Amino acid sequence: MRRSAAQVSLGAGAVLLAGTLLIGPLLGPDGSSASPEPVAASAAPADDPLARSIAGLQDQLKEREDDDELWAQLGGAYVEAARVSADPSYYPKAQGALDKSLGLLKEGNDDALTALGALANARHEFAAGADWARQAQQVNPANSTSWGVLADSLVQLGDYEGSTAAVQQMLDLRPGLPAYTRASYDLELHGQRDRARQALELALRGAFSPADTAFCRYYLGQLAFTGGDLVEAGHQFQTGLEAVPNDPTLLAGQARVLAARGEQDQAVAAYERVVAARPLPDYLFEYATYLESLGLTEAADAQFSVLDAAQALFEANGVQDDLTSALVAAERGDPKAAVQHAQREWKLRHNVDAADAMAWALHSAGRNEQALGYAIKATKLEGPNATFLYHRGMIEAELGMDAEARTHLKAALATNPHFSPLHAPKARAALDRLGAGE
Known part of the structure; x- marks a missing residue:
């Protein structure tokens, strides 16, 4: 499943389809602000459209410092820059630029309100993201981007019905790559993988830049990977890399495929390139657990140390990711911290990701009876x-619910036999211990 890292962008790179005219109804009938970044001319790499856009906006603001629209655009560009670069120091810059825009035009500034919603989502402040998006819609209900921001917020808050409706509204207003990619995620969550793929193919047909092409190829590859199709996943990731060589997101997908195929040296090299270019906590955690699966404990510990530093940097710039922290703590044998982080996350949002984190944290603490209720919530869609099913199966096994454990462990491996280099073998070993059953 795709998670929070994708839910930051305002435009074509936003992550989360269903053009009503093209593939039918979506689910069928059934604190304080930083000062604005000083505006100064800056050289932008010739091959980096986002850097050129930021530099251009900064240059324009030298002459038009009271232009609220330019400040809103700059703020949105900073949010996108944080996503692309994995550099959270862009978030205070975005906050300052957007506050400046609202200071210049307090009423009717739906662009700034929408960008503030995207910024809140990027910081994992999803309730605030939804609030900013709704304020933007009060100003301009035809602003399709605000519906995308609202969809991103609601899916993270566990309001799946509301998120589906927001995506549909976005499609009705402006069917295109941002709407189609969001709808593909919605369809995937609801088990409609074929339609999710069709939606991504529609998005791909509307991709006019190499970056947009690579973006669509990544999600087509990831959709194939989560369904256990390594051949198709590898093809999509490689095709995306032909459009944008060395793209870290595509390299991460490629690393997963290499790891699943048992090509260890190549997988390690690919992960090294990923975390060097984009040291996001999710990528660092994935790489560390892969190293752990290979028995490279010292190397894994080094990556966990880098992960700790990365999380501290994000937290210093207003991003609180207790979900990842809970899973990391559970993995590293710190059940007390795992439960604390998971409880903080659950207080903020009740989606399947937070439910799974609660389940696994409680399991790590030996509190399996409590964990089971959250595991059931995590697998309700x-x-x-595969990961959520595995967690549920392992919890059921600890509770002596052998038949249920077999069902969910088998389902995890049937969904994606390569879901985790570390945990897929544990699922198979658990099934061997449980036996075939009746």
């Missing part, structure tokens, strides 16, 4: 998630 129609779209199967």
